[in-house]
Every structure is written in C-alpha cells, then in structure tokens.
Amino acid sequence: QQQVKQSPQSLIVQKGGIPIINCAYENTAFDYFPWYQQFPGKGPALLIAIRPDVSEKKEGRFTISFNKSAKQFSLHIMDSQPGDSATYFCAASDRGSTLGRLYFGRGTQLTVWP
C-alpha cells in the first residue's frame, strides 16, 4: 500500500521559476509532514515540515501548502536556483505510534537550468 503518493517524478524549470511538487496521503492518523532534500551522493536532509493545524508554512524560499480535507500537501520553491537541483521527498508520519517512522513518497528529481 502506497501511503504517500508524490508527483511529478521529475521536473525541469528555468532559474527563477517556481517548481511545485505535490503529495497526497491516505492515512488520516498522519500528523506530521516533512520534506527532505537529497543531493547526489548524500542522504536525505530535512528541508521543511508542517503540522496539519496550519495550512501554510514558509521558510525562506520554500513553502509548504497543506490541505487537510483533501489530504494533500505541496512544496513550492520560489525563485528557484541551480543549487536547488536535487531530489525532493515528501513524507508523513504518525507521531502517536512510532517516533521516527517516516513514510516517504517516491521522490521528485528537480533540475533548475541556469
């Protein structure tokens, strides 16, 4: 069962564009939704996260939009830069059950052209 579905699989934008990556989840017990960024040869690193009691969270150029009723959330990268080229994973967890168990999406490979 795919608990978190992520799209698109890959995304190419020009520098300054606003790539949007979408995720949908099934388990209504999920209460934490982090996004991880992974550069080649590195492990995933936490980028930004949101709890379901807010609809939007912004940190620098990265924004998460959250729609609890639709069970969807998305990552927007404002003024994207070539250095943002990486694989982005959305994830979800039910912190009421096991700490640290994340359910990841399949990842989106983002390429930002200069």
Added chain:
Amino acid sequence: EPEVTQTPSHQVTQMGQEVILRCVPISNHLYFYWYRQILGQKVEFLVSFYNNEISEKSEIFDDQFSVERPDGSNFTLKIRSTKLEDSAMYFCASSDLEGATNEKLFFGSGTQLSVL
C-alpha cells in the same frame, strides 16, 4: 556540523552471503534507524532502535535482518543471507529526543549494497 557516517559506501556481495553495514550516529543521539531505497523507488523504513532494543520494525525487516549497537558509537545492520532483492541503498539515521518527536532525522550518505 555533526553528521551520521556510514561505511562502506559501496558493498558488493554474492547471494547467500552475510553482510554487515556500519553506521556511526551523531554522538548525543539516542534513536537510531535504518531505511533503504531500492533504485527508482521510495525510501522505506526498516527498523528503529532505542535503549538497546528494537522499537519498531517493518514487514521488510524479517528474520534475515538484525541490528546491533555493539559499543557506544556504532550501529550495525546485518543481513544474514543476502538475496538479489536486497540490493538497495541503505541509509542509517539518528535523532535525539526532540528530533524523534519532531521527526527530524539525520541521515547518513548511505551504503549501496549490490547482491550478485
């Protein structure tokens, strides 16, 4: 900045052989995890470990897998008899209590395991 260290970065083994993947978590962390990523697929949870015992394991983590914290610094994943389908990138992660509560895990760079 402290980081999780994994060795080796690549491991090639024959089907049926035992492999041990090694990890050195961040020194003050108490929660340890193994995840894996089969090529082209999502990152999947294998096991979490706290206070010298397994907290939770996924259905992937069958009797062929075991974890151990043999000393104060290392955290290992052993696959007793490797199968072709065990070929994947294996990520170790760690967190402190606050990180575990807020799901802020620190991942290592991974060990690419290839089973031939």
